[in-house]
Amino acid sequence: MRRVILLLATMALAFPAAAQARPDTIEVRGSSSGFGRVLAIGDFKPQRDPTYGAAVAVFGEPASERSRFMGHGCTVNWPGSGVRIVFANFGTGSACDRDLGRSQNARAYGEQWRTKRGLKVGARLRRLRNLYPRARRHGRSWWLVTAVSLIGEERPYPVLAATVRGGRVRSFTLSIGAAGD
Numbered sequence: 001m002r003r004v005i006l007l008l009a010t011m012a013l014a015f016p017a018a019a020q021a022r023p024d025t026i027e028v029r030g031s032s033s034g035f036g037r038v039l040a041i042g043d044f045k046p047q048r049d050p051t052y053g054a055a056v057a058v059f060g061e062p063a064s065e066r067s068r069f070m071g072h073g074c075t076v077n078w079p080g081s082g083v084r085i086v087f088a089n090f091g092t093g094s095a096c097d098r099d100l101g102r103s104q105n106a107r108a109y110g111e112q113w114r115t116k117r118g119l120k121v122g123a124r125l126r127r128l129r130n131l132y133p134r135a136r137r138h139g140r141s142w143w144l145v146t147a148v149s150l151i152g153e154e155r156p157y158p159v160l161a162a163t164v165r166g167g168r169v170r171s172f173t174l175s176i177g178a179a180g181d
Helices: 002-014 016-020 052-059 125-131
Strands: 025-029 037-041 064-068 073-078 083-088 102-108 136-138 141-149 155-165 168-175
Touching: 025 155, 025 168, 037 102, 037 155, 037 168, 052 073, 052 083, 052 102, 125 155, 125 168
Parallel strands: none
Antiparallel strands: 025 037, 064 073, 073 083, 083 102, 102 168, 136 141, 141 155, 155 168
16 A cells, blocks of 8 residues: 555656646747747637637637628637637638638637646736746847747747736736648
8 A cells, every 4th residue: 555655646746747737728839930829729729720710619609709900800708718719711702701710810818727847827927927927028028038030030029928917817828830831
């Protein structure tokens, strides 16, 4: 019995991320030489399926949907989940079509949202700086995880940024870019 307890304790220490995985976690990957990736916004995995339909399967029916840019853009809001996603389609058809719209960027503003490192909406700026010591301020936004755009002149961009007002994190913005250029 003692060996079993020791084995379980060892496994818990070896796999802490699995034990802490949550459905309200944002996970991204930056890059110093290319595009970054948004791996997860909770259970929505834009790397696997970036479509509007996949987001509906995770977040349910949206409260609002607004077509923009002559049908090439579609802003969709799920206030119950605290998520807004802009879908795009630069080809034929509407970005508001659930099979054609591809996630371009997102904003997670609900208080349940947290980054994989544990930064939550509502956290103080000091916590942001402790968890992301390389974060850089750009106006009200703090770039937490960056990558390099390879479109035109190479330049850094935020894959994950935090909007800070009144010394607290108010939301996270994510650059997904699944519709391409």
